[in-house]
Amino acid sequence: MRTKIHFIRHGSVSNPANILYGRLSEFSLSPNGMSEVKQAAVRLKGMKIDAIYTSPMLRAHQTAEAIHAFHAAIPVIVSDKLNEVLTPYQGMKADELRYLNEDFYTGTQKPYEQPCDIIERVQDFIWDVRKQDSLREVVAVTHGDTIVFLVSQIKGIGVIPGDKARLTLAGMQDNYPATASITTMTYFTKSEHEVPMVEYCSNARKNGK
Secondary structure, three states, X not given: OOEEEEXXXXXXXXXXXXXXXXXXXXXXXXXXXXHHHHHHHHHHOOOOOOEEEEOOXXXXXXXXXXXXXXXXXXXXXXXXXXXXXXXXXXXXXXXXHHHHOOOOOOOOOOOOOOHHHHHXXXXXXXXXXXXXXXXXXXXXXXXXXXXXXXXXXXXXXXXXXXXXXXXXXXXXXXXXXXXXXXXXXXXXXXXXXXXXXXXXXXXXXXXXX
């Protein structure tokens, strides 16, 4: 009954203007980002992956394609449930947003997302995967805050926008998912309410796998 979902944060992005790119479509991986995702792809190379899902964003799709190179028999499937947060601040320079202390949620209104909205759609994605008996091990390429809020909710440490240091309580030693990091959720039953085992790997080469 075991199901593993490997959540991959996309690689580093080419962003010379240092803006909050959010869901802006034109942002691609940098050369360093390409190198990072190839390391993650090598770590996953020997695994029997049943499906590869990705956020619609270009940087995520490029990350998924690097992984797909070692698993060419299965398609890359785009899922809106893995998308970047929808925020009114996208397109603004980071220097203009320092006063927010990386809290891009407090005070925003619909249609913009709150952490609970992100958790809900990612949990929907997880349950969609777990319901399918043919999917025992899958890759899901997504974004930093998506992983942050999911892990925080699973570990019961509270979801506080901007308070990334709390993730050390969840065993995420980088305080925030590193680019091209792998956060694996392992489920052992079909219970919808099961709390998964969570493992985090920030650097494939450093871990020697």
